[in-house]
Amino acid sequence: MTDATLLDDLEARGLVQDCTDREGLAARLADGPITLYYGCDPTADSLHIGNLLGLLVLRRFQDAGHRPIALAGGATGMVGDPSGRSEERNLLDDATLEANVLAIKAQIARIVDLSGGESGGLLVDNRDWTGDVRLLDFLRDVGKHVTVNTMLARESVKNRLASEHGISFTEFSYMLLQAHDFLRLEEDHGCQLQIGGSDQWGNMLGGVDLIRRVHQRPAWVLAWPLLTAPDGTKLGKTTGARIWLDAQRTSPYAFFQHWMQTDDRQVGQFLAQFTLLSLAEVAAVLATHQEAPGRRVAQRRLAFEATALVHGPEEAAAAAHASEILFGADPTGAPAAALRAVGREVPAVAVARAELEAGIDLVDVLARAPELAASKGEARRALAQGGVYVNGERAEDGRSLTSGDLLHGRYVLLRKGKRAYALADLGV
RNA sequence: GGGUCGGUGCCCGAGUGGCCAAAGGGAACGGGCUGUAAACCCGUCGGCUUAUGCCUACGUUGGUUCAAAUCCAACUCGGCCCA
Structure with a gap:
């Protein structure tokens, strides 16, 4: 793929929602490899599929010969991004943040080549240049170039000003930190492009302005559209199950x-x-x-x-x-090897052989697997509603599990609804 | 610092002494129809060996009352206004 078509490719994939200067960026890309960055804040010890989208865009640029920088926002994570938030964030402590950054770095490295060098990407943490900035320097070097009027005009700020929760100065400052990041990456690594979701549009623009004002040099921003639900409504950050990249959180x-x-x-x-x-x-x-x-x-x-x-x-x-x-097919006909394979993928539920020999209430077993039922009440409800299956066969209310339910003498496959599974494996 | 309004279940939000495990909406979950889809219909949605029962819960602690999410006090957190 040549540089000239990269933007077209991204556009065709629905990854271009906004660009500060489409023509200018296309010309710059045609001119040779560009250094670009994408930042994730370590608000948890794992990234989720929203971040995956960004990492993959970074990867697409890398595959096209450009140099990606992945930024783990240790500093910005400390402050909290007001975008898309109706109320103030809880701040994370140092130790948590440190652990989160570490975990996230490993995930980023799986998607983007971070070996450094000419074509290899770079991983940076904005605490490295933010931690020792003196307040007065920051106010003079960054603050002086930004008007509060512009900051107040940002959609995310306006919303928060209108909400009953308001916005703290800390979160209000977030956009300045992000602008400062872009400036420093431009100075230290010649980074000229920042990519992110369109919810970051305002935050990202700050950096472009800052770089222009301080150095009279160009910089670009490219934003992809926010993920939406199938019906076109916004996919809430808190609604819907979050899908994590970490195997412990999401297998x-x-x-x-x-x-x-x-x-x-x-x-x-x-x-x-x-x-x-x-x-x-x-x-x-x-x-x-x-x-x-x-x-x-x-x-x-x-x-x-x-x-x-x-x-x-x-x-x-x-x-x-x-x-x-x-x-x-019907799991009762599945070979032992297949069930063993299933056992490695779905959650396990602990049942003792003695319990089966004596016969154990199915409700008790269901309640042991959080994926199937959060409590006995929930287990009973599911059973009463006909939503529980043992080895693929719908279980009646009051059902007990016995040795007779064992497949290959050691497995019992439990299912709630259409797709929640758990496997009991008694071993041999 | 002063004044004022507020903190309710996963989220939003009603409720201002008993009829409150707490309206309504959303999310979620189960069933039906399907394609592990969409749309639609029905049901569930604090916990407990399912109970006209007990426990936990309406920011925290204490109080008034036969009875408190609802009244009082202190504390705490947040909004707004004034200084």
Whole structure:
């Protein structure tokens, strides 16, 4: 891919919502490799799929020969971004932040090549240059170039000013820190482009202005659209299950399943945005999918590609394999090896052989698996509503588990609803 | 510092002494229909060996009362206005 087509490719993938100067940036990209950055704040010890989108854009630039910088925002994370927030954030303490940054770095490295050097990317933490900045210097060197009028005009600030919770000076200052980051990266690494979600638009612009005012040098911002729900409404940060890149928080199987359940209306968009398939391949997959949407060819491919990027091809294949067993034929006919494979992917539930021999209330077992039921009450409810299945067969209210339910003498497959599974493996 | 308004279940939000585990909406969950989809319909949605029962819960602590999310006091956190 040549530089001239990179922007077109991104646009075709639906990854360009706004650009400060599309023409100018295209010309700059045609001129040679550019250094660009994408920042994530370490608000948790794992990134989620929203960040994955950004990392993949970084990767696309890298694959096109440009030099990516991934910024873990130790400093900005300390302050809290007011964007998209209705109220003040809770601040994180140093130790938590430190651990979060460390965890996030590892995740970034899986997507972007951070080996440094000519083409290799760079990983930076803005605490490195923010921590020792003196207040007076900051006010003079950064603050002097920004008017409060502009800051107040930002959508995120306006919303917070209108809300009953207000906004603290700390969060108000966030955009200055981010602008300062861009300035420092421009000075130290010749970074000329910042990418981010359109919710970061205002914050990102600050850096462009600052660089122009301080150095009279150009800089660009490229923003992709925010992820939306299938019906076009905004995908709330707090609503809906967050899908994490960390395997402890979201298992590879669960991650795979998330993509598997993608709405038909979004699967094409996601294939373009969350995989590295070429647009021609995406179109081919979609064409096959259209022939028989029920086979979920596109979802299957999306799930595999995305899971492979985050957890590796082996994990992706294992998740795909387990999915086929669970959503395929009658589990009572599944070979022991298949059940063993399932056991590595779905949550385990502990049951003792003695309990089965004596016969144990199914409700008690369900309540032991948080994925199936959060309490006995919930377990009873699910059972009463006909939503519980033992080895693929709907369980009656009052059902007990006994040795007779064992498959291959050691497994019992439990399911709630259509897709929540847990496996009891008694061993041999 | 003064005044004033407010802190309710996952989220938003009603409730101003008993009829309150607390309206309504959203999210979520189960069933039906399906394609592990969409739309739609029905149901559930604090916990407990399912109970006209007990426990926990309406910022915190204490008080008034037969009875408090509701009244009083102190504290605490937040908004707004004034200085």
